[in-house]
Amino acid sequence: MLCEVARHGSFSAAAESLGYTQPAISRQIATLEAEVGTTLIRRVPKGAVLTDAGMLLVDRAEAILARLDDAENELRALAGLEGGRLRMATFASAASSIVPLAIAAFRERHPAVELSVVMADPPDSIPRLRAGELDLALSHDAIDIPPVIELIHLFDDPMYVAMRAGHPLAESPALELADFATEPWMLATTQTCPDSRLFLRACHEAGFEPQIAFQNDDYPAILGFVAAGVGVAMIPDMVARGVRDDVVVRDLDPSAPPRPILAALAGGYRSPAVSAMLAVLEELSGEWVASRPPLSFAAKSDQFART
Amino acid sequence: MLCEVARHGSFSAAAESLGYTQPAISRQIATLEAEVGTTLIRRVPKGAVLTDAGMLLVDRAEAILARLDDAENELRALAGLEGGRLRMATFASAASSIVPLAIAAFRERHPAVELSVVMADPPDSIPRLRAGELDLALSHDAIDIPPVIELIHLFDDPMYVAMRAGHPLAESPALELADFATEPWMLATTQTCPDSRLFLRACHEAGFEPQIAFQNDDYPAILGFVAAGVGVAMIPDMVARGVRDDVVVRDLDPSAPPRPILAALAGGYRSPAVSAMLAVLEELSGEWVASRPPLSFAAKSDQFART
DNA sequence: TGTCAAGCATGACCTCTAGTTATACCTCAT
DNA sequence: ATGAGGTATAACTAGAGGTCATGCTTGACA
Numbered sequence: 173m174l175c176e177v178a179r180h181g182s183f184s185a186a187a188e189s190l191g192y193t194q195p196a197i198s199r200q201i202a203t204l205e206a207e208v209g210t211t212l213i214r215r216v217p218k219g220a221v222l223t224d225a226g227m228l229l230v231d232r233a234e235a236i237l238a239r240l241d242d243a244e245n246e247l248r249a250l251a252g253l254e255g256g257r258l259r260m261a262t263f264a265s266a267a268s269s270i271v272p273l274a275i276a277a278f279r280e281r282h283p284a285v286e287l288s289v290v291m292a293d294p295p296d297s298i299p300r301l302r303a304g305e306l307d308l309a310l311s312h313d314a315i316d317i318p319p320v321i322e323l324i325h326l327f328d329d330p331m332y333v334a335m336r337a338g339h340p341l342a343e344s345p346a347l348e349l350a351d352f353a354t355e356p357w358m359l360a361t362t363q364t365c366p367d368s369r370l371f372l373r374a375c376h377e378a379g380f381e382p383q384i385a386f387q388n389d390d391y392p393a394i395l396g397f398v399a400a401g402v403g404v405a406m407i408p409d410m411v412a413r414g415v416r417d418d419v420v421v422r423d424l425d426p427s428a429p430p431r432p433i434l435a436a437l438a439g440g441y442r443s444p445a446v447s448a449m450l451a452v453l454e455e456l457s458g459e460w461v462a463s464r465p466p467l468s469f470a471a472k473s474d475q476f477a478r479t
Numbered sequence: 480m481l482c483e484v485a486r487h488g489s490f491s492a493a494a495e496s497l498g499y500t501q502p503a504i505s506r507q508i509a510t511l512e513a514e515v516g517t518t519l520i521r522r523v524p525k526g527a528v529l530t531d532a533g534m535l536l537v538d539r540a541e542a543i544l545a546r547l548d549d550a551e552n553e554l555r556a557l558a559g560l561e562g563g564r565l566r567m568a569t570f571a572s573a574a575s576s577i578v579p580l581a582i583a584a585f586r587e588r589h590p591a592v593e594l595s596v597v598m599a600d601p602p603d604s605i606p607r608l609r610a611g612e613l614d615l616a617l618s619h620d621a622i623d624i625p626p627v628i629e630l631i632h633l634f635d636d637p638m639y640v641a642m643r644a645g646h647p648l649a650e651s652p653a654l655e656l657a658d659f660a661t662e663p664w665m666l667a668t669t670q671t672c673p674d675s676r677l678f679l680r681a682c683h684e685a686g687f688e689p690q691i692a693f694q695n696d697d698y699p700a701i702l703g704f705v706a707a708g709v710g711v712a713m714i715p716d717m718v719a720r721g722v723r724d725d726v727v728v729r730d731l732d733p734s735a736p737p738r739p740i741l742a743a744l745a746g747g748y749r750s751p752a753v754s755a756m757l758a759v760l761e762e763l764s765g766e767w768v769a770s771r772p773p774l775s776f777a778a779k780s781d782q783f784a785r786t
Numbered sequence: 787t788g789t790c791a792a793g794c795a796t797g798a799c800c801t802c803t804a805g806t807t808a809t810a811c812c813t814c815a816t
Numbered sequence: 817a818t819g820a821g822g823t824a825t826a827a828c829t830a831g832a833g834g835t836c837a838t839g840c841t842t843g844a845c846a
Contacts, residue, residue: 182793194793198795215795216745217610225554225750232547232550251516502806503806522823
């Protein structure tokens with residue numbers, strides 16, 4: 173275009189340099205001049221000379237092309253995770269367990285990515301994911317999640333039963349869900365937390381209908397009730413780690429199935445930042461499962477032990 | 480395009496705002512995304528949300544569009560003479576007479592225009608005009624100027640005869656060219672100055688062949704020879720003003736025709752700056768002619784007087 | 787001075803981009 | 817269920833932007 177003509181001093185030379193033919197350049201310049209409303213190039217016998225309007229336009233065009241180039245580079249940088257943004261949601265118990273580790277690892281690998289994390293349970297986070305307000309949401313359970321949301325299974329979070337220290341069943345050698353059929357239950361749910369469905373289904377399979385003494389979506393609160401002896405509760409491994417010592421945690425495997433921990437993504441596009449976070453999460457999931465302490469019923473001081 | 484989609488939050492709304500249809504926008508965005516290689520817009524049920532790559536691109540695009548706007552305004556400003564450039568050439572005698580006035584007037588009216596003036600006689604300035612190195616050239620005589628050069632007649636510069644003070648004809652009441660038929664002449668010309676042709680033609684019409692004693696294109700030098708009594712010379716009114724007082728200047732009207740003073744322009748495009756300078760020159764020409772002092776032969780101290 | 791080379795402009799034609807309309811499909815709200 | 821509001825897609829078309837062939841002007845040169 174104009175710049176090349178200016179650089180080469182003639183239409184023909186510019187055309188050759190651009191791989192076009194001379195008439196193409198001629199027409200291009202003509203229409204450009206018509207648009208601008210002034211002559212940009214003086215046709216002289218030896219070729220072409222810029223008018224002052226032409227010189228101005230070449231100057232500006234070069235500046236603009238440089239900006240375009242910058243933008244392109246920035247896009248590439250963003251694809252290379254030297255920029256960008258990741259807005260992530262997590263449910264409460266992950267927020268106090270695996271998520272801090274993930275954030276730390278991600279920050280270390282991709283310090284240039286702007287990372288924001290909010291706490292939101294799936295009934296809140298999934299629609300926001302679909303609406304584009306979030307890029308990634310950590311979820312448990314996969315019920316009622318619309319198919320346009322992509323779900324990636326990270327790991328299974330075992331569910332344990334929690335009872336007050338000194339509970340009659342606390343020291344029993346082998347336990348299963350049915351042993352607690354007559355206990356009052358603390359249910360870790362409101363509308364916003366899906367863990368309860370998993371639990372209720374397991375109870376039905378175990379052949380009883382649990383008596384619900386209290387519902388709350390906050391596990392620390394539930395553990396307070398448990399410690400006070402109001403009843404027993406199912407709590408996930410995530411929460412069981414570092415539990416208060418007036419509560420005993422026991423594995424019911426296999427009668428109480430684990431809850432799946434999922435990463436939820438808006439289907440279709442997966443940004444580089446999202447992919448990177450997924451990689452971090454999958455890596456961390458392996459470590460997390462491996463670091464799960466064995467849950468034993470032998471000693472209260474050593475209460476985390478797998479059967 | 481992308482910016483409008485971002486602004487309106489949906490393809491349809493952007494389309495309506497731009498006067499296009501929705502599919503047009505849809506395809507535009509799709510091809511843009513293909514070019515860029517990443518998704519720019521997340522399609523969500525309620526419309527469209529920018530990805531971070533999209534946000535970046537919108538930012539940059541807006542910056543670039545702003546620059547385009549700037550460039551457009553600058554072009555307009557240039558058309559309004561708030562910028563631009565004028566490269567002008569002048570022949571020697573105008574350079575010391577009317578041109579300084581023209582430059583001063585132009586500078587005052589259009590201070591933002593970059594004005595450069597070089598001295599060049601037509602055989603030099605006209606080709607440079609055609610080659611686009613100059614925008615305007617002041618010329619005398621119109622011989623041998625190719626038709627692609629546009630010539631604007633500004634005014635006529637009368638030609639006077641100059642002789643040494645005390646020359647036998649200095650005090651004669653009425654003079655014409657033929658009276659000097661036998662005098663040796665100083666010819667104000669080399670190849671570069673066309674004044675001589677005018678003179679020679681006038682001599683032929685007056686019926687004699689002048690004897691050329693000396694040729695030079697520098698009028699002050701010629702006047703030196705004239706003052707020394709080497710011969711006589713034709714000098715234009717421009718030069719006659721403020722001539723040394725050992726030289727007498729007399730009008731030969733109508734036997735010695737005036738030389739035309741012309742503005743020469745490259746044909747075709749006339750930049751705003753050129754138009755403005757032409758206006759200044761035409762205005763000034765009127766004043767210049769009106770301010771021509773009367774040339775009288777009565778007294779040497781009052782030697783400028785028209786017959 | 788005639789002729790040739792080099793430059794831009796222009797007409798005829800072709801190709802592909804970027805619109806159009808019509809329609810399908812999805813999601814949400816009633 | 818169904819209608820409203822959103823995007824995607826197919827089929828078509830106009831026009832922008834190429835190509836080729838050709839004409840015109842100018843400058844160089846024999």
